[in-house]
Amino acid sequence: MSNTGNGLGRWAVLISLFLFLSCAQAQDCKGVRVLVSGYYSNVHVYDACTGQFLRNLDDSGRIQGAQAVKAGPDGKLWVVSEGAGTILRYDLKTLAFSDTFASVGAPFGVTGLAFTNDGDVYLGSYSTSALRRYSIATGASENMPLAGLSLLKGPDNGLIYAPQGELLIPGYDSNNVVGFNLATRSYRQLVAPRADGLRATRGLLLSLDATKLYVTGERSNQILRYNYPSGTLDKVISTSINTPTGIAWFDPTTLLVAGSGSMGSGVLKIDAETGEEKSLFIRVGAGGLSGPTYIAVVLSGLDPDPQPNARVLGSQYWVTALGRLSGTTVDMEAHTAVGGSFGEDFDPSFVTKPRWGSISLNFLSCTEAEMRWTSTGEDSGNFGSGGYRIQRNLSNPQVAACQRTGIAGTPDSSWLQGAWYGGPSRDGEGFVLDTDGNGLVFLTWFTYRPFQQQLPDGGSP
Structure with a gap:
């Protein structure tokens, strides 16, 4: 990627969060670092709350033309050195150099990388408009089919992975966003060239529920939000920040955006809905930063908190729903919750x-029911649809009374209160029903994420 243009030249900051950062609200930021790549300088380390410069990542000269910086699933910090054509790895806690994962050569023009949930990492080539897959475990590589320059030209460092099994690729020179399906190895036009005025696509960021996609246009001075996966425009977030490039979550209501605003040039905090500037987080030039290209937020070795045991972390997930019993049926609108933190x-x-x-229950008896769910479309979790028969875990006096009279003869709805599940074949997930006795029913469904569900690149609660 050539860095041409006005000011510092064709520069960009892409911000990628390894963990969900709430520095403004945190009592102690001791365990968090912010790393900012400088294309003309180094990868610089900053305090996560104040933005104060702390140190350079590597003064050995290995890093030339720093681009994407991401925390990998292998516990390493991955750095794209475009000028040297190398992918470097560092220890996440000590920041000590580990190894060179791959040497692709400077002509490849590597800028972005994205990790998938199957142990692979994909590299994007700005110079050749190609994708290349590597096995993290073995280092084996494979070139992906080319999209063709009529569809994709100049993949940039905003490359991210979506939980639906798709790479999202910013086409800088094609002024668009392209999706690459990992299963079918096929491309699709997600955001058309110059749609809604978009020019020089740089940063991509999924919303925390992965239903919206934020896109920055460096040459159109835009921050746009699209529905995902449809690619239809949802909202124009901002047109007041010059050359916006990188974008990431700072907290559930605040975005970090690289560009030049009324408060200065660098990494700005802006309102995620209105685009209003809140503050300048890191200024261009701080600590010698020159030509910023990427930002990552990572845990440091100073974090005093105990780390959860990975062996007891699963994919459990729950939703809640509320409805009213009508005869033997209750139809409920279901919701989930995002943005919470443990303890x-x-x-x-x-x-x-x-x-x-939505979730519906059709009670076949006092102890059995048919459960159906529908979770499709943009205004949903997009878990699909289906259902199965459920039964009570335990009986109680209210259930016994219901069995004597049948559901129609019960004086109130207290008989349905308690724990239900799908029988021995679905042991491990279940339902807790609560009621006011007058037909109002509250349901909690303890279930699991879909098989390929994982947190979206660029931030997670």
Whole structure:
């Protein structure tokens, strides 16, 4: 990628969060670092709350033309050195150099990388408009089919992975966003060239529920938000920041955007809905930063908190629903919650409750019911649709009374209150029903994420 243009030249900052950062609200930022790549300088390390410069990542000269910086699933910090044509790895806690994962050569023009949930990393080539897959475990590589310059030209460092099994690729020179399906190895036009005025696509960022896609246009001075996966325009977030490039979540209501605004040039904090500038987080030139190209937020070795045991972390997920019993049927609107944190870090002001879908129960008896769910479309969790028969875990006096009279003869709805599940074949997930006795029913469904579900690149709660 050539860095041409006015000011510092064709520069960009892409911000990628290894963890969900809430520095403004955190009591102690001791365990968090912010790393900013400088194309003309180094990868610089900053304090996560104040933006104060701390040190350079590597003064050995290995890093030339720093681009994407991401925390990998192998516990390493991955750095794209475009000028040297290398992918470097560092220890996440100590920041010590580990190894050179791959040497692709400077003509390849590597800028972005994205990790998938199957142990692979994909590299994007700005110079050749190609994708290349590597196995993280073995280093084996494979070139992907080319999209063709009529569809994709100049993939840039905003390359990210979406939980639906698709790479999202910013076409800088084609002024668009392209999707690459990992299963079919096929491309699709997600955002058409110059759609809604978009020019020089740089930064991509999924919303925390992966239903919206933020896109920055460096030459059109735009921050646009599209529905995902449809690619239809949802909202124009901002047109007041010059040359916006990188974009990431700072907290559930605040975006970090690289560009030049009323508060200066560098990494700005802006409102995620209105685009209003809040502050300048890191200024261009701080600590010698020159030509910023990427930012990552990572845990440091100073984090005093115990780390959860990975062996007991699963993919459990739950939704809640509310409805009213009519005869033997209750239809409910279901919601989930995002933005929460475990233990003392929990702040209810961060929590949002987007719609997940709908759930219906048709009670066949006092102890059995047919459960159906629908979670499709943009205003949903997009878990699909289906259903199965459920049964009570335990009986109680209210259930016994219901069995004597049948559902139609019960004086109230207290008989349905309790724990239900799908029988031995679905042991491990289940339902808790609560009722006011007058037909109002509250349901909690303890289930699991879909098989390929993982947190979106660029931020997670």
